[in-house]
Amino acid sequence: MSLQPDADEVDRIILKALANGPRTPYSDIAEQLAAEGHEMSSEGVRHRVSKLLDRTSIFFLLEPDEHEWEIVRLAIRVTDDPDAKATALEEISEMPFWLVTRGVGTYDVYAVASAATNSRVDELVTAVTELEIVESVDHSTETSRHTNVDDYLSAGQRD
Structure with a gap:
């Protein structure tokens, strides 16, 4: 809000x-x-x-500890290629994340998703990491x- x-x-x-x-x-x-x-x-x-x-x-x-899912937050750095931030935002928005935003500062794009298992968290992180324009991905799983x-x-x- x-x-x-x-x-x-x-x-x-x-x-x-x-x-x-x-x-x-x-x-x-x-x-x-x-x-x-x-x-x-x-x-x-x-x-x-x-x-x-x-x-x-x-x-x-x-609250994540009241349900059978995890909330994963990704902080993504993209390459210096022209339009890399816009392209990353667009491509990640097509993935199963419920919040995708551009940022200014240490990271270029932030993404948040709900995942039923830790292996699903790994799949989401891997899918983003494998994008050509992505330089690095840091992530955390919210437990409370x-x-x-x-x-x-x-x-x-x-x-």
Whole structure:
């Protein structure tokens, strides 16, 4: 989920409530808002949620240790060939990764996938490594996660 710079305190409270419980009734969110000094009806919350969904990309991830799969993260460096980053992004996007992004810094492309077994993790890493434009691949398998929604939603609000 990526907030626009114009997100306000009400937006953050609503998004935090939904992150903690995606099925939270709007009336409960309205009560949370009132407890924090923001009067809003259930219908007002519904309207705000609708507007937020138009401006955000929501991606709630299930905890990997609660399921029968692994989450593998790849950090990929590509060759210095012209258009190597764009080509890698395109080719890896056609593989079974659910998130593929270009980066700036140490790595050129990042990819994330879910895999049922460690051997499937190895297959995914090997498939990316074998691309001609790929120079190297570092990867890790996520086994647990701690997510602090307060820190995420307050990003950009700190000095």
